[in-house]
Amino acid sequence: MSAYPDSERRLPSRAYDVAVIGGGIFGLFCALTLADAGKSVVVIDRGPVWSEASAVNAGSLGVQNKLPALVPYTLWSWEIWETLAERLGADIGLRRDGGYKIAMTEAEAERLDAVSMQQKALGLDVRRLTQADLRRTAPWISSDCVAATYSPQDGYANPTLVGPALRRAVERSGVEILDDTAVEEIRSGDRLGVVTRRGEIQASKIAITSGAWSGRLAAMVGVRLPISLDVNMVSVTESARPTIENIVTHARGILTLKQVANGSCLIGGGWQGIGTLENQRKEVSYDQLVHNLRLALRVIPGLERLNVVRSWAGYEGVTPDSLPYLGLLPGHRNIYCAACARGGFTLGPLMGQLLGELISHGETSKPIDIFNPGRFAHVAA
Amino acid sequence: MSRPVVIIGAGPAGLSCAWELASAGREVVLIDDNGMAGGQYFRQLPETYQVSRDARLLRDKARFDELAKVLTLPGVRYLSSTVVWGAPGNKTVAYAGPTSSGRIEASAIVIATGAQEKSLPFPGWTLPGIISAGGCLNLAKAHGMVPTGRVVVAGNGPLVLVAAATLIAAGAEVVGVVEAQSDIRLASAAVSGLFAAPGVLRTGIGYRARIMAARAGFRTGWMVAGARGKDRLTAVGIAPVGADGRPRRDKQQWIEADALVVGYGLLPGTETARLFGCRTEHNPALNGLVPWRDDTLRTSEEGIYAIGDGAGIGGVEVALLEGRIAAHSIMGTRAPASLASRYRRLDGYRRKLNLAYRMPQPLLAATDDTIICRCEELTLGRLLADPGRGRNSLNAVKTSSRLGMGRCQGRNCLHVASSLLGLATDDLTTHPRARPPLKPLAVGLLAADKDAGSAMEPDEITLSE
Numbered sequence: 074m075s076a077y078p079d080s081e082r083r084l085p086s087r088a089y090d091v092a093v094i095g096g097g098i099f100g101l102f103c104a105l106t107l108a109d110a111g112k113s114v115v116v117i118d119r120g121p122v123w124s125e126a127s128a129v130n131a132g133s134l135g136v137q138n139k140l141p142a143l144v145p146y147t148l149w150s151w152e153i154w155e156t157l158a159e160r161l162g163a164d165i166g167l168r169r170d171g172g173y174k175i176a177m178t179e180a181e182a183e184r185l186d187a188v189s190m191q192q193k194a195l196g197l198d199v200r201r202l203t204q205a206d207l208r209r210t211a212p213w214i215s216s217d218c219v220a221a222t223y224s225p226q227d228g229y230a231n232p233t234l235v236g237p238a239l240r241r242a243v244e245r246s247g248v249e250i251l252d253d254t255a256v257e258e259i260r261s262g263d264r265l266g267v268v269t270r271r272g273e274i275q276a277s278k279i280a281i282t283s284g285a286w287s288g289r290l291a292a293m294v295g296v297r298l299p300i301s302l303d304v305n306m307v308s309v310t311e312s313a314r315p316t317i318e319n320i321v322t323h324a325r326g327i328l329t330l331k332q333v334a335n336g337s338c339l340i341g342g343g344w345q346g347i348g349t350l351e352n353q354r355k356e357v358s359y360d361q362l363v364h365n366l367r368l369a370l371r372v373i374p375g376l377e378r379l380n381v382v383r384s385w386a387g388y389e390g391v392t393p394d395s396l397p398y399l400g401l402l403p404g405h406r407n408i409y410c411a412a413c414a415r416g417g418f419t420l421g422p423l424m425g426q427l428l429g430e431l432i433s434h435g436e437t438s439k440p441i442d443i444f445n446p447g448r449f450a451h452v453a454a
Numbered sequence: 455m456s457r458p459v460v461i462i463g464a465g466p467a468g469l470s471c472a473w474e475l476a477s478a479g480r481e482v483v484l485i486d487d488n489g490m491a492g493g494q495y496f497r498q499l500p501e502t503y504q505v506s507r508d509a510r511l512l513r514d515k516a517r518f519d520e521l522a523k524v525l526t527l528p529g530v531r532y533l534s535s536t537v538v539w540g541a542p543g544n545k546t547v548a549y550a551g552p553t554s555s556g557r558i559e560a561s562a563i564v565i566a567t568g569a570q571e572k573s574l575p576f577p578g579w580t581l582p583g584i585i586s587a588g589g590c591l592n593l594a595k596a597h598g599m600v601p602t603g604r605v606v607v608a609g610n611g612p613l614v615l616v617a618a619a620t621l622i623a624a625g626a627e628v629v630g631v632v633e634a635q636s637d638i639r640l641a642s643a644a645v646s647g648l649f650a651a652p653g654v655l656r657t658g659i660g661y662r663a664r665i666m667a668a669r670a671g672f673r674t675g676w677m678v679a680g681a682r683g684k685d686r687l688t689a690v691g692i693a694p695v696g697a698d699g700r701p702r703r704d705k706q707q708w709i710e711a712d713a714l715v716v717g718y719g720l721l722p723g724t725e726t727a728r729l730f731g732c733r734t735e736h737n738p739a740l741n742g743l744v745p746w747r748d749d750t751l752r753t754s755e756e757g758i759y760a761i762g763d764g765a766g767i768g769g770v771e772v773a774l775l776e777g778r779i780a781a782h783s784i785m786g787t788r789a790p791a792s793l794a795s796r797y798r799r800l801d802g803y804r805r806k807l808n809l810a811y812r813m814p815q816p817l818l819a820a821t822d823d824t825i826i827c828r829c830e831e832l833t834l835g836r837l838l839a840d841p842g843r844g845r846n847s848l849n850a851v852k853t854s855s856r857l858g859m860g861r862c863q864g865r866n867c868l869h870v871a872s873s874l875l876g877l878a879t880d881d882l883t884t885h886p887r888a889r890p891p892l893k894p895l896a897v898g899l900l901a902a903d904k905d906a907g908s909a910m911e912p913d914e915i916t917l918s919e
Contacts, residue, residue: 237841240841252845312860327914359542360542362900367901369897377897380861381891383889
């Protein structure tokens with residue numbers, strides 16, 4: 074029936090210590106941490122692992138574009154990123170050559186100042202630049218840009234390199250990965266079970282790391298986990314002479330732009346495409362794509378003649394306060410969740426690792442109270 | 455104001471469709487990404503060129519000049535150097551070009567975007583001095599340029615004869631012509647009357663006679679196996695085609711050459727049809743995808759038609775007829791009976807011609823260190839080792855290897871990669887999706903879209919809690 078012979082393979086009949094549902098960046102790092110702690114782990118994914126938000130995001134590892142509450146976590150996650158290539162034994166396209174956050178109006182400049190003060194207080198290395206500074210260090214940014222901050226701590230990794238390398242490492246550590254295995258039901262209680270279209274999987278604990286889909290899985294065990302859906306668009310250009318040396322973000326968070334190793338420029342910023350989880354279609358919104366490109370052009374006029382080769386859209390789950398969920402599901406003692414950080418690619422390694430620590434040791438190396446998945450349980454729907 | 459019919463592509467099919475519609479008083483917008491109308495077949499020398507009216511290269515100029523008069527008819531708006539890059543709505547096209555970028559809501563859309571060449575990677579195929587048959591014909595037609603030195607023409611299909619004969623006529627030194635199909639199959643096709651289309655067999659024989667007269671070696675049942683050279687091509691390796699569609703390297707021979715022209719067949723370009731949501735199907739004779747069409751040449755989508763070589767390889771005469779037939783379908787009028795019967799006859803010949811040249815196995819000549827995806831510089835060995843292969847999905851291989859993610863967006867590599875990797879070519883669920891922009895297009899041209907709806911800026915993340 075299915076086109077993939079692999080997905081018709083019989084399910085292993087053994088029971089696992091932990092079943093991880095969702096093989097994106099949260100799930101794979103969680104699985105890796107659990108395997109390192111000696112747990113037997115299975116990762117279950119409705120499609121191939123690493124095919125949704127983790128794979129199709131634009132790869133920014135930004136520190137300047139995170140919520141203040143997430144700044145320490147961003148820096149901790151960067152510690153994992155810094156050594157990841159070595160740990161995985163593969164090139165992941167990691168770069169940390171800093172980034173500019175720009176303002177095009179006076180109001181945005183004021184905003185930039187306020188936020189950068191806050192960020193400095195939290196320990197970020199952020200410098201306010203004058204227009205003259207900017208002309209000198211980044212002449213490719215438009216002279217219409219009225220203000221900017223610079224942080225040497227912004228960077229980038231290539232999601233299409235990270236995914237396969239991470240998958241190999243996870244498999245090497247003994248974790249079983251089940252692609253194309255949609256979950257139909259979760260049996261809670263003392264004897265946990267994950268019912269999939271290929272049969273039931275037994276596990277002592279379950280980790281829900283399913284990004285935007287996490288709300289549906291939590292609902293299977295009676296937990297309301299509010300998640301709204303963003304459909305973020307990204308465009309990529311053909312290769313060009315290396316010019317844009319740093320990642321570029323915007324005071325109001327509506328632009329991300331970078332030039333990657335092969336010379337392509339990636340243009341995003343959370344402009345919305347069209348799609349729902351139900352219809353499984355993520356379409357580009359032509360209108361918003363045009364506005365995204367207009368903004369990019371205003372900020373970097375040199376893009377004018379560079380060809381766009383492809384635009385696409387990807388899902389991102391967003392919580393009501395834009396902070397991730399991480400912890401035990403309310404009312405359960407063996408079902409956990411980690412999902413939906415604004416900036417999940419940057420934070421994913423840490424979030425996955427913290428969930429792995431929590432599941433294997435019952436405690437985490439960093440505080441996770443503000444991420445409690447039960448924090449909206451009593452808010453009316 | 456009534457909505458116009460939008461025709462994408464001003465080659466033979468598009469021009470002929472525009473004629474039929476405009477002469478019946480219908481409003482037409484004809485959009486073409488080339489600077490000059492005519493498509494590949496009618497490609498002309500620029501008017502600024504001073505040339506003697508050389509008979510051969512300008513052979514169809516008179517017919518083109520007649521056809522191109524449609525561009526001056528009232529009711530016809532012609533946008534040249536303009537790319538249709540997207541499908542922003544039901545029967546709406548997004549276009550971008552040097553004079554304007556915007557959207558057009560159409561009463562019907564006619565996709566007449568033509569074919570693309572199949573690539574056949576072989577060791578050394580990226581050396582300077584090797585060009586495609588279509589590219590070679592374009593240079594000859596549009597600029598009067600032909601390769602210098604000793605030229606070998608190799609491939610599979612009628613384009614091999616056309617390219618070789620055109621080069622000889624233009625004065626090139628063609629030293630060898632190598633057709634992969636065996637003479638036995640070609641001859642039996644001819645004998646059984648399959649080629650008895652008006653002129654087709656005669657034209658073919660004429661081309662072959664010209665090649666023979668030029669004393670170029672002509673081989674059938676052989677194919678390119680490799681190319682040698684340091685900074686540029688110096689020799690072409692050819693070998694008999696094995697039963698598995700691969701060259702029999704034990705019998706490989708080398709021909710000293712300065713240029714190699716390769717033409718291993720044409721494939722309809724289906725990206726435009728797929729972006730508009732049209733269903734495609736696998737065509738066994740072409741071993742590739744074609745848009746599904748009904749008898750009226752309508753696709754699976756209401757009001758969207760596909761004609762010419764972009765819908766199935768039939769050549770110029772079929773394309774001209776399909777343009778007229780689609781126009782009648784759009785207008786709801788009956789095409790003249792003679793048109794329909796002529797089309798049936800030519801369409802039958804087209805199928806037979808495609809089948810006569812069809813190889814029993816897809817031709818493959820790459821070795822492990824041959825680059826398959828030129829944009830991302832991926833070799834066959836690298837792709838064979840890719841974990842995405844295990845899922846029997848071209849899209850999975852693309853995602854994990856970056857196959858087809860460069861400038862050509864897979865136009866040159868995805869088709870041959872699926873054969874080389876043994877992936878299903880007919881399971882469309884495993885193919886990468888067509889995405890906007892349909893062709894690489896400058897940020898400035900996209901941003902200039904005058905008909906874009908209003909901006910809805912992304913929600914700001916609340917940066918102060």
